[in-house]
Amino acid sequence: MVCLVESARGTIIRLTKLSDTSLIILWMSEEEGLLKTVAKGARRPKSAFAGRLDLFVDAGFQWSRSRSSDLHGLREVAVTDYREPLRGNYRDSVVAAYFGQLLEMVLELNHAEPEIFALLQRGLAYLTEEGGSRKAVLHFEKEVARLLGLGDGAQRGILNAYGKLPASREHCLDLFI
Template structure:
């Protein structure tokens, strides 16, 4: 059994009753867990699994693949402020997608987790802005050793950027 602190960046339906939960965690980096029965009304996970939630969680590592078994979740911060604005939620989603693009599964990156945490706190407090989005991209590029020209460096190395980037820029006033 392993444990860590992380932020949920994606939820995907696996079956009628189960979810795949994508986390960025301090201890394990990008990790995917299966929450069995999470979609049932009386699930132990009911009300605990939502986008951008920060939580302490326990999982059992899979011996065969990349989907680990989620055992327990203790929510630390629901980040409800991000849900009050579509723009904030969209940019927060972009942050998660960008990290999902550049991080390897099950490889600890405490700096990236901290950057995501600070980015989400900034959005919750100050709202989404082009400046915040570009700063996040610059910090990701810097941590990856890509230097200046953040989004171009990431595009050059990884071959793409998340599709939501253009939509974020349109909503924030730049095409």
């Protein structure tokens, strides 16, 4: 059986422990949209993935597509931006995590959304350079709603279409009071 290896560029928006040694990585990529990969052995000290898998990291990566599930096998990661300033600030990390949670809620897996990928890149760059703000959160929501064709009322449009917003939204906005 031939195992086809595919390549993409993306940003890690969620990490989940799968086992004592493995992680599930949720990527937002230009080519595939939301993509889940499994990094077997990634939690081992001498893993080939050591130091490469962290929240908001931008990287080129290779994976093998699974025929039977939405979890694909991660093969290789080449980090292009660690976004250390973003991860070093609690408030900005909370806002960035909210951006990822919102996208996870409104997007389908394995469906390319290049405009939303570009929005996430701009949003994370803004947080890295300028820091988080209430205005940045509301603007991101408004742009997501616009790109999804939900109209101009971001919060209302997303609520009407999906029935809720991520639970972390309230905490995120409370940081700016």
